[in-house]
Amino acid sequence: MNDHEIEELLGAYALDAVDDDERRVVDAYIATNPRAREEVTLHREVATRLAFSGAPAPAGLWDRIAASLEEQPPSAAVGLAPVTSLLEQRRRRRRWVVGSLSAAAAAVVAIAFLSVEVVHLNDKVERSAAGDPLGRGAVAAMSDPSAHITDLASKDGAYDVTAVVQADGTGYLVPHKLPPAADGHTYQLWGVSGKNVVSLGVLGASPSVVSFHTDGKLDALAVTEEQAGGVAVSKQAPVAVGSLS
C-alpha cells in the first residue's frame, strides 16, 4: 500500500471502519507522520460530535463501576504501570510525571506478590534456551546463587518470560511464551528501580534469548510492545512484568 492509498484510509480508520491488517498499516503510518496523525485526531473529534447525547447514563451504572473499583484496586488491576525513562520524565509536563510515577510504584507493589520458584524456572529456562547461542549463558546465570531471577508474566498467561540478573549487572531474558509482535512493532525491555524506569533494550519482534546489562539494583523488569525501533518513553501498558525484589 503506498502513501496515497494509506491516506485515503484515514477517514475510515478514524471511524474503526477498516480491517485489522489495514489498521496496523495505518497505525504504523501515523506513528511517523504527524500530519496524518493530526488528520485522524480531527476526524475523531468530528465523530465525537456525531455521538453527542444529552441523555444520562442509566441509573445504578456508576454504582456498579465504583463497586468493581473496590473489588479490583488499581495496584492489582490488569493495567500496569507506564514505563518512562528519567530523561523523558524530566521533559514531560509535571502533571504527567507525577501520575506516571505513582502508577509505576503501584505496579512494583503489585508484582511483589508474584512468587518465584527457582527450581521450576531453571527447568523452564533449560527447555527454552536449548540450542540458543545465548542459552548456555542464561543457564549458567541461573545457577549463580547471587543472581536475581524472576518470571515476567501477564495476568492472562499469554506472555511468559524468565529473566536472570547477575550481581555484575549482566542479564538474560528467556522467552517461553512471547507471541510475535504486530507488524511494525517490537518488544522493549525496561528496568524499574524505585520510581525510575529506564529502557534496557529493544528486543525485536520475535526475540529468542537476549542478553542485557543494567547498572545498579533493579526492583522489577517490564516488557512493552512498541513501534519498531523502540521508544525513549513508553505509553504502553507492559505486556509482562516481573519483580526482582
Added chain:
Amino acid sequence: MRDDFADSSDASLVVAIGRYRQDALAEAYRRHAGAVHGLARRLLQDQALAEEVVQEVFLRLWNNPERFDPDRGTLRSYLLAHTHGRSVDLLRAEGARRAREEREARQTAESGYDLEHEVWDLATADRVRGALGRLPDGERRAIELAYFGGYTYRDVAVLLAEPEGTIKGRIRSGLKRLRAELLAAGIRIGEPA
C-alpha cells in the same frame, strides 16, 4: 466530594485519576458517561452490552489513565473512540450482528424505527444534525453506516453498491466537509462537548 473536581479540566481529572482519586473518576463519569452510553447503546442496540462497554471504558480510564494524551484530542473524544472500537468489536462478532439485525427488524416493524431519532435531543445535537444533513447523500450515508452501523468501508461499499475506493474517499471527504459545516454552525471541534 464532587465539588473537589467540579471546576477541574478534563486533563486535571485524568491526572487525579492517576493518583487513584475515585472522586475524579466519578466526575469524569458525570461529564461523559451519557455520551459514552448513548454511543454504545446506539451501536449495539442492546442495553446490557452497552452497559458492559460503559463499565469497561471507565475501568480502562481508571487502570490506564496515562493512555489519554491531551495533546491528541479531548477526553470525550478519547473515551468515545474506545467506546466505538469496543462496540464495533462486539458487533462484528457474528452472533451480535445477527441479534442486532433481528432487533432492528422487529423495531422497524413495530415502531417505524428511526436511526436518527434517539440521540438528537438537545440544541447542539440539532445543529450537528443540520450539518450532517447538508452533506451530499453519498457521504452522509457512508459515514452513518460506518460510524453508527459499525461496518467496515468494504461492507459499506457492498451495502451501497459502490466501489470500495469511492466509499473510503467519501468517508474521508465527508468528515472533512462535516468539520467545516460544524465550524460554520458555531460548533467548535476539539473542545469539551
